[in-house]
Amino acid sequence: MALSLPAIMKTTAARLSALYLLLFALCAVLLVLYMTSLSARMLTAQTQETINDEVLGLARAYQRGGLPVLVRVVENRSRQPGANLYLIADANGQILTGNVQSLAPGVIETEGWTTEPFSYQRFGEGELDRLRSGNTDQPAPQAGESNPQSEGAKGHNAIALVLRLPNQMIMLVGRDLGEPERFRAVISRALTLALGMMGLGGILIWFFVGRAALKRIDSVSDASRRIMGGDLSGRLPVTGAGDEFDRLSENLNSMLARIAMLNEGLKQVSDNIAHDLKTPLTRLRNRAEATLAGRHKTEDYRQALEGTIAESDQLIKTFNAILMISRLEAGYSSEQTGPVDLAATVSDVVELYEPVAEEAGVALKTTVPEALTINGNRELIGQALSNIVDNAIKYSTDAAETPKVRVALERAGSEIKLTVTDNGHGIPEDADRARATERFVRLEKSRSQPGSGLGLSLAKAIMTFHNGRLDLLPANPGLSVVMSFPLRETH
Numbered sequence: 001m002a003l004s005l006p007a008i009m010k011t012t013a014a015r016l017s018a019l020y021l022l023l024f025a026l027c028a029v030l031l032v033l034y035m036t037s038l039s040a041r042m043l044t045a046q047t048q049e050t051i052n053d054e055v056l057g058l059a060r061a062y063q064r065g066g067l068p069v070l071v072r073v074v075e076n077r078s079r080q081p082g083a084n085l086y087l088i089a090d091a092n093g094q095i096l097t098g099n100v101q102s103l104a105p106g107v108i109e110t111e112g113w114t115t116e117p118f119s120y121q122r123f124g125e126g127e128l129d130r131l132r133s134g135n136t137d138q139p140a141p142q143a144g145e146s147n148p149q150s151e152g153a154k155g156h157n158a159i160a161l162v163l164r165l166p167n168q169m170i171m172l173v174g175r176d177l178g179e180p181e182r183f184r185a186v187i188s189r190a191l192t193l194a195l196g197m198m199g200l201g202g203i204l205i206w207f208f209v210g211r212a213a214l215k216r217i218d219s220v221s222d223a224s225r226r227i228m229g230g231d232l233s234g235r236l237p238v239t240g241a242g243d244e245f246d247r248l249s250e251n252l253n254s255m256l257a258r259i260a261m262l263n264e265g266l267k268q269v270s271d272n273i274a275h276d277l278k279t280p281l282t283r284l285r286n287r288a289e290a291t292l293a294g295r296h297k298t299e300d301y302r303q304a305l306e307g308t309i310a311e312s313d314q315l316i317k318t319f320n321a322i323l324m325i326s327r328l329e330a331g332y333s334s335e336q337t338g339p340v341d342l343a344a345t346v347s348d349v350v351e352l353y354e355p356v357a358e359e360a361g362v363a364l365k366t367t368v369p370e371a372l373t374i375n376g377n378r379e380l381i382g383q384a385l386s387n388i389v390d391n392a393i394k395y396s397t398d399a400a401e402t403p404k405v406r407v408a409l410e411r412a413g414s415e416i417k418l419t420v421t422d423n424g425h426g427i428p429e430d431a432d433r434a435r436a437t438e439r440f441v442r443l444e445k446s447r448s449q450p451g452s453g454l455g456l457s458l459a460k461a462i463m464t465f466h467n468g469r470l471d472l473l474p475a476n477p478g479l480s481v482v483m484s485f486p487l488r489e490t491h
Contacts, residue, residue, distance in 0.1 A: 071088060158176045236256075325458050328462060341372070
């Protein structure tokens, strides 16, 4: 799949990134406007405070010596470097003293703070403009007039406080806005530049995040197509980043492994049924055919029917065991679970098999030190233990010494172990021990012992259902079958 912009925009990650980028840009623009406006208000307030301090100082000078002292103080302050704006004019607006040569029309006509910044020229700037233009005949403008020669010249902006003195003279005290405006411009440019850089970075991150997400989705899609094509050994890619894609891939891989195991088990069941159930069905047919051939007594027919019923019962047991294994391995069971006393279950099973062991000449012993409780199904656990004890009794009869079977129950750390040990020939090879829990596997070559090869398979399925495990270990001599149960959680 081509990693084009329309394809990237179809991904959830890219759409979320675009939404976050839009929200971020909106917040950033609002922040720039707010910071610029706040800076302007703060600088304006500071400027007005400075002008108020100047006005208070001039008011004290006027109170001390009247107009002459005020004029002298204004002239002194006007000549200081970086001075504020000072102007004293008569009632007609004629400039008497100060450092302001011209003002925008109408500035001194209204008493109080100027409603908005106004343009002005300091004293001497108009003269310099006339010298540069070669026109030295035009008179200097009054306070409320503009200089036509300096209309195109670079002016200044200021705010001021206009006051009417008791003798109707006009006093203006102002401050140039050049420095505040430059400061505000610097802040605005800095915030705009930062916004642009962050926006560009956000776009790049958005593009590459969407591109990476699309690559991951494409790899998952490719693996899914291979799996749907029949390659159940395929798995979804895991990068090791630990993100949501990895967690999803790991869960799906576990599901695929489970499906592959069940599919393999189904295949094995089909093959094993075809091979192992063919023999008893053939025996049933041969027995029926032999009974129908020739003339027989009623007792002969009765014996044939009884044998057929016994063979059919064994087949039914085999199919029931297969269904139980499949149901348990699939993780579904209608059986109810609850607290199970393993000690009581072991005692019941051993008591059930004591006559069988005595008849076979096997010494059956138990070690149950205490009552141990787990969460499970008593019938299933009893069936698994019965299968294992039955196998141990059957395969310990060929022991070199006195046949013995021992059933032990103990707590080992965070587990409860139920061990059935015999002293027969056991299973010498590790590979054979691994195969022994598969369906229809019978390691006895002669097939002299009765059975279908499903006992250990069913026991393993039951242990898996109980979140436990079934281990086959060498006992030297003999075999130990260990059923490990997790301890019951208490709340």
